[in-house]
Amino acid sequence: MRSTGTDANGTATRSPWRPSSDASTGWSTTPQDDGDDSRLWRGWSPVGATTPPIRIARGAGYHVWDADGQRYVDGVASALNAICGYGHPRLVAAMTAQAERLHHFELMSGVHAPATRLADRLSRLFGGELTRTVFVNSGSEAIEAAVRIAVDHWASRGSGRRRVVTLAAGYHGSTALCQSLSGLPHMRNEYADPLPVTRIPLPGPPSALDEPGAAQALLAAFEEAVTGHPDGPPAAVLVEPVLNVGGGSPLPAGFLTGLRELCDRTGTLFIADEVFTGFGRTGRMFGFQHDGAVPDIVATSKGLAGGYVPIGAVTTTAAVVEAFRAEPVLGGLRYGHTTSGHAVACATALAVLDVLEDERLVQRAAEMGARLVDGFRAFGGDPAVRHARGRGLVAALELHGPAEAEAMVRAAARHGALLRAQGAAVMAMPPLTIDAAGVDALLDAIRHGLAETAPASVGVERTPA
Numbered sequence: 001m002r003s004t005g006t007d008a009n010g011t012a013t014r015s016p017w018r019p020s021s022d023a024s025t026g027w028s029t030t031p032q033d034d035g036d037d038s039r040l041w042r043g044w045s046p047v048g049a050t051t052p053p054i055r056i057a058r059g060a061g062y063h064v065w066d067a068d069g070q071r072y073v074d075g076v077a078s079a080l081n082a083i084c085g086y087g088h089p090r091l092v093a094a095m096t097a098q099a100e101r102l103h104h105f106e107l108m109s110g111v112h113a114p115a116t117r118l119a120d121r122l123s124r125l126f127g128g129e130l131t132r133t134v135f136v137n138s139g140s141e142a143i144e145a146a147v148r149i150a151v152d153h154w155a156s157r158g159s160g161r162r163r164v165v166t167l168a169a170g171y172h173g174s175t176a177l178c179q180s181l182s183g184l185p186h187m188r189n190e191y192a193d194p195l196p197v198t199r200i201p202l203p204g205p206p207s208a209l210d211e212p213g214a215a216q217a218l219l220a221a222f223e224e225a226v227t228g229h230p231d232g233p234p235a236a237v238l239v240e241p242v243l244n245v246g247g248g249s250p251l252p253a254g255f256l257t258g259l260r261e262l263c264d265r266t267g268t269l270f271i272a273d274e275v276f277t278g279f280g281r282t283g284r285m286f287g288f289q290h291d292g293a294v295p296d297i298v299a300t301s302k303g304l305a306g307g308y309v310p311i312g313a314v315t316t317t318a319a320v321v322e323a324f325r326a327e328p329v330l331g332g333l334r335y336g337h338t339t340s341g342h343a344v345a346c347a348t349a350l351a352v353l354d355v356l357e358d359e360r361l362v363q364r365a366a367e368m369g370a371r372l373v374d375g376f377r378a379f380g381g382d383p384a385v386r387h388a389r390g391r392g393l394v395a396a397l398e399l400h401g402p403a404e405a406e407a408m409v410r411a412a413a414r415h416g417a418l419l420r421a422q423g424a425a426v427m428a429m430p431p432l433t434i435d436a437a438g439v440d441a442l443l444d445a446i447r448h449g450l451a452e453t454a455p456a457s458v459g460v461e462r463t464p465a
């Protein structure tokens with residue numbers, strides 16, 4: 001039984017999994033399945049995995065502790081969503097207060113203040129014409145809703161525009177529709193594609209996006225896909241401003257502006273997938289703001305409630321919503337879930353937006369992001385590194401292959417940092433609350449990892465650190 005451990009400072013830490021019971025309820029608080037996770041089926045994880053999963057027991061600030069008391073800098077912000085870190089007192093208070101007042105009432109037959117206030121707040125945050133928000137529970141649902149809104153908007157106007165143009169290296173979620181939007185090899189499923197999709201390949205390896213002319217090359221491919229297709233122009237184009245699962249690559253400067261111009265010229269709806277980049281991650285409130293191009297539909301999720309509770313949102317213009325008056329079946333959007341716009345989630349999201357503002361976390365992401373990305377670029381000379389890139393608090397090192405990336409993630413964990421492997425890339429995307437010491441701890445863990453991971457496949461000689 002795990003009962004004690006030491007944190008990274010050598011301080012003895014009592015494991016939260018020690019045997020105990022709650023005096024008020026008499027229930028045992030000792031997990032019955034300590035050491036046995038055979039009943040938990042984890043998605044996106046091999047059933048026969050030989051490496052046991054890390055047992056996360058608690059979190060505080062930008063640190064998490066495992067059940068043995070080992071402390072880690074959370075370089076992945078849980079799933080890139082814990083933007084305000086763990087145990088933030090204002091978020092916990094907002095959740096509790098809303099749960100006591102009204103935990104939820106569904107939004108098909110009523111409205112509640114947390115949802116109306118959050119929709120209003122998002123409208124002011126986006127500014128301009130992005131004034132209407134529908135809530136969902138996850139990033140996948142937000143993308144599914146965004147795409148359906150685009151297609152149904154055209155159908156309501158009597159048009160047959162149904163095609164969606166995406167980047168093949170894009171990731172937009174794991175429902176059947178969302179998987180069909182991606183061309184990433186492990187995302188494609190065997191179900192029939194619900195909608196026609198044109199998936200544009202990147203002009204080369206991730207480093208090609210840094211080359212002069214990369215934006216033009218990508219735009220030429222989108223131009224062809226939008227204007228040169230035998231079925232006519234698509235319903236929408238859909239892109240992430242920074243590729244997440246595609247390997248942490250920022251799209252080249254000028255690309256989104258060019259895409260906006262192409263959409264305006266062809267009447268195509270521009271959907272931005274801000275599920276991962278939204279709410280400060282890239283050092284701006286939204287990823288599209290780096291290029292000054294404003295989309296017609298924006299999908300957000302991850303950071304919106306800081307990962308404390310699930311929520312997603314799709315924000316669009318009044319003009320898009322108005323088209324649904326003519327929707328033939330309902331005269332509205334035929335999409336929604338029992339817990340869409342959950343009151344606790346909306347109240348938490350409002351508190352997250354307050355925290356972002358009061359703690360100036362977007363600016364912090366820009367400052368700490370510059371330190372992180374500069375640190376990653378400094379590794380660029382290492383023979384194990386093929387390319388270093390990033391924007392804001394998204395940093396990626398392209399290694400020689402997925403095995404090297406996995407080995408680096410394991411090595412970094414031994415040195416107290418959680419990172420993520422995406423293909424051959426190792427990515428760091430910590431909470432926006434991270435400070436210089438936290439960034440340096442991530443960089444140190446990578447330095448150790450580079451020294452320790454055997455680069456046999458590339459024949460590199462090393463001296464141990």
Ligand SMILES: Cc1ncc(COP(=O)(O)O)c(C=O)c1O
Pocket residue numbers: 138139140141143171172173174240244245273274275276301302
């Ligand atoms: C860019 C992007 N879109 C969509 C999604 C899907 O979000 P979720 O996992 O909440 O369904 C993700 C999740 O990683 C993402 O990064």
